[in-house]
Amino acid sequence: MEQTPKLRFDKVDMVFFRPNQPPVQVLKSISFDVGAGEFVCLLGPSGCGKSTILNIAAGLIRPSAGTVTAGSRLVTGPGWDRGVVFQEYALFPWLTVRENVVLGAKSGAGKVDHVRFDHFLGVTTGMYAHKDKLPKELSGGMKQRAAIARTLANDPEIILMDEPFGALDPYTREALQDQLVEIWSASRKTIMFVTHSVEEAAYLAGVVILLKAHPGELKAVIRNETRWPRERASEELIGIERAIRRVERT
Amino acid sequence: MSSELNADLAFPERQRVLDFSLQNPRAMRVYKAFTLIAFVAAWQAIDLINSVLHFYNPLLIPSPLDIVRKAMALWSTGALQKHIVASMMRVFLGVAIAFVPAIVLGVGIARSRIVEVVFEPLIELIRPIPPLAVLPMFILWFGIGELSKLIFIAFAAFYVIMTTVALSAANIDVVLIRAARTLGIKGWRFYREIVFPAISPDLFVGVRLGLSAGFVVIVASEFIAADVGLGYMINYARAYFRVSDMFVGALTIGVIGYAVNLVLLIVERRLFSWRVNDER
Numbered sequence: 001m002e003q004t005p006k007l008r009f010d011k012v013d014m015v016f017f018r019p020n021q022p023p024v025q026v027l028k029s030i031s032f033d034v035g036a037g038e039f040v041c042l043l044g045p046s047g048c049g050k051s052t053i054l055n056i057a058a059g060l061i062r063p064s065a066g067t068v069t070a071g072s073r074l075v076t077g078p079g080w081d082r083g084v085v086f087q088e089y090a091l092f093p094w095l096t097v098r099e100n101v102v103l104g105a106k107s108g109a110g111k112v113d114h115v116r117f118d119h120f121l122g123v124t125t126g127m128y129a130h131k132d133k134l135p136k137e138l139s140g141g142m143k144q145r146a147a148i149a150r151t152l153a154n155d156p157e158i159i160l161m162d163e164p165f166g167a168l169d170p171y172t173r174e175a176l177q178d179q180l181v182e183i184w185s186a187s188r189k190t191i192m193f194v195t196h197s198v199e200e201a202a203y204l205a206g207v208v209i210l211l212k213a214h215p216g217e218l219k220a221v222i223r224n225e226t227r228w229p230r231e232r233a234s235e236e237l238i239g240i241e242r243a244i245r246r247v248e249r250t
Numbered sequence: 251m252s253s254e255l256n257a258d259l260a261f262p263e264r265q266r267v268l269d270f271s272l273q274n275p276r277a278m279r280v281y282k283a284f285t286l287i288a289f290v291a292a293w294q295a296i297d298l299i300n301s302v303l304h305f306y307n308p309l310l311i312p313s314p315l316d317i318v319r320k321a322m323a324l325w326s327t328g329a330l331q332k333h334i335v336a337s338m339m340r341v342f343l344g345v346a347i348a349f350v351p352a353i354v355l356g357v358g359i360a361r362s363r364i365v366e367v368v369f370e371p372l373i374e375l376i377r378p379i380p381p382l383a384v385l386p387m388f389i390l391w392f393g394i395g396e397l398s399k400l401i402f403i404a405f406a407a408f409y410v411i412m413t414t415v416a417l418s419a420a421n422i423d424v425v426l427i428r429a430a431r432t433l434g435i436k437g438w439r440f441y442r443e444i445v446f447p448a449i450s451p452d453l454f455v456g457v458r459l460g461l462s463a464g465f466v467v468i469v470a471s472e473f474i475a476a477d478v479g480l481g482y483m484i485n486y487a488r489a490y491f492r493v494s495d496m497f498v499g500a501l502t503i504g505v506i507g508y509a510v511n512l513v514l515l516i517v518e519r520r521l522f523s524w525r526v527n528d529e530r
Contacts, residue, residue: 058432080434090429094447094524103443104433136526154433 004072005033006158006190007057012066014052014216025215026052030066032209032218034158037188041195041205043244049216050194054162057192058084071157080104083156087163089143091135097121097146098131105153117153124183125149141172145179152183158190165200174232177204185228198248202240203232210247220247290314312494317501320494329483334502336478340396340471341464344403345411348460352408353453356415357445373412381406381467385474394475399468406467407460414456418449451522458514465507 014027026049034040042050055061056068059078068075070082083104091100101117122128125145135143144164151159165173181204184191195201201208208222222244226236270277297313300306312320324330355373358365385402392398422445430444472481480499487495 058428060428060431078428078431078434080432082432084429084432086425086429088425090423090425092426092429092444092447093526094450094522103435134524136524150433 005069006036006038006071007034007192008032008069009053009057010067010069012053012056012063012068014049014056014061015064027056027063028215028217030216030218032221034190034192034207036190038206039184039191039193039204040207040209041193041201042209042211043195043198043201044211044216044219045196045213047213047216048211049213050196050211051162052216053211054084054160054192054194057158058082058160060084080154081157083151083154083159085144085147085151085159085161085164087166089135089140089147091143091147091150093135096132096134097127097138097149100135100146101150101153104150105155117149120149120153121146124152124186125179139172140168141176144168144176148180148183152187152189156189158192161191161193163194163196166195173200180204181228198241198244199232202237202244203230208240208244210244222247309491310493312497316494317497321498321502324495324498330498330502332478333480333483333499334506337468337472337480337503338506340399340479341403341461341468344400344468345407345457345460345464347400347404348408348411349457352411352456352460353415356412356456357419357441357449359412360416360419361445373409377409381463382470385471389474399471399476402471403464403467406463410463411453411456411460414452414459415449418452418456419445422448451518451525454514454518454521458511458518461510461514462507465503465510469503 009030009032012027012030013025016024016026018024030049030053042053044050052061056063057070057075059075059082062076070079073081075082091097092103095103098117098121101121102114105117118128118131121131125148127142127145127149130138130142130146135146138146148164165176168176177200180191183189193201193204195204202224205224208224210219210222211217212219222240224240226234226240230237272278272281294314297308297311297315300308321330355365355369359370359373360366381402384405385398388398388402388405392401426444426448430440435444468479469481469484472479473485476482480503484496484499487493487499
């Protein structure tokens with residue numbers, strides 16, 4: 001049963017050098033594995049380097065030391081096999097929702113399959129009715145739905161999400177969390193999700209990777225075996241939250 | 251406070267019609283038009299008074315009516331149109347020549363360190379030189395024909411467009427660039443599908459400014475060795491002391507510049523409606 005992990009961090013260090021200032025160690029010897037189909041949450045206070053970890057996994061920045069492997073390949077740069085959903089949505093403002101989605105897919109699977117895109121927009125993210133709108137005409141929640149559709153259309157192996165619902169109001173956030181879970185359970189994609197919300201991590205994750213700050217270090221890995229469908233504020237999830245908070249305090 | 255706001259929302263039309271204050275943009279437009287009319291009327295009045303009192307030589311400053319009459323005369327013979335077409339063709343062609351090099355170098359300097367190292371020092375060295383200073387050289391190198399004029403305008407427009415493009419390309423939202431990279435968009439596709447659309451609104455502004463720069467310098471290049479064009483018309487009129495012709499030439503350039511700018515502004519608003527802060 002023990003397969004090669006979808007994503008492996010092996011003793012990753014990250015040190016930022018700034019002129020006329022002492023270097024800052026952002027990450028210190030980070031090692032963890034993300035298995036195929038897992039939903040992993042990176043949880044920690046600001047300054048713990050969780051977004052840095054995500055950016056390293058995406059290949060957007062290079063670690064100072066250590067190696068990152070995605071599947072069987074060493075990560076040396078960005079690639080369509082690791083799709084990223086940003087907190088700032090990052091939709092191209094000059095393209096409609098649909099064109100944004102198509103743009104991503106052109107680099108991934110090779111050919112543009114319009115039936116599949118409409119499927120993504122319609123079934124997966126509920127954006128079909130808004131497919132010809134420009135990003136500026138959309139609400140925050142709709143923008144993030146479009147961005148998720150764009151990432152999915154590229155058919156990545158791993159979806160990296162950097163506090164994707166951080167800028168949304170609580171109602172929209174919960175709706176998108178549920179939608180994400182649906183997508184995840186239907187597609188069995190591997191997801192690494194950065195958040196600083198204990199509730200969000202407890203609700204979404206199968207594995208919570210807890211980090212501490214200054215320097216960013218792995219503190220604990222907490223498994224969340226709660227079965228789906230999960231219920232918010234259920235005894236089980238509150239128990240998980242309590243366990244996370246207990247470790248955080250130590 | 252909130253009831254005030256509601257009243258505004260309830261009677262927007264009524265408010266707009268009755269608002270003669272300087273806060274109302276429509277009223278402001280009327281006032282500005284009035285200022286212009288008042289100025290021309292005053293000028294005409296002074297000319298009228300002068301025709302009785304003779305306190306300045308009317309040959310040096312013709313009246314607005316004289317200028318309009320002259321313009322109509324020049325138009326009816328077809329001379330004015332000929333000069334307008336010649337000057338405009340030179341400006342548009344010159345800017346067209348500058349267009350591609352300005353984009354390539356502007357984007358290159360902003361996004362490639364190699365291009366920056368190779369080209370920026372030279373460009374920065376030449377930048378402070380006023381285009382007029384190199385016009386005599388261009389005439390020696392490219393002759394007194396059309397070519398030297400076109401290259402001269404291209405030279406003047408190039409810097410404006412390139413600077414605008416470079417600034418714009420350096421300031422593309424980092425998140426968009428990261429998104430493009432993680433979507434696997436790279437190489438030529440990155441420039442064509444991400445960089446070019448991202449800078450296109452600023453590029454358009456650059457072209458607008460480049461055309462303005464073109465209209466500024468065209469006259470000078472037509473002073474020297476031209477047989478058609480508004481600059482030639484003005485210079486020729488000077489030789490024969492036809493001040494009205496000179497006024498017509500100068501005002502025509504002003505009107506063309508204003509009209510071109512206005513048309514491009516309208517096109518710009520249509521073309522880039524996707525911009526977020528488009529509520530101006």
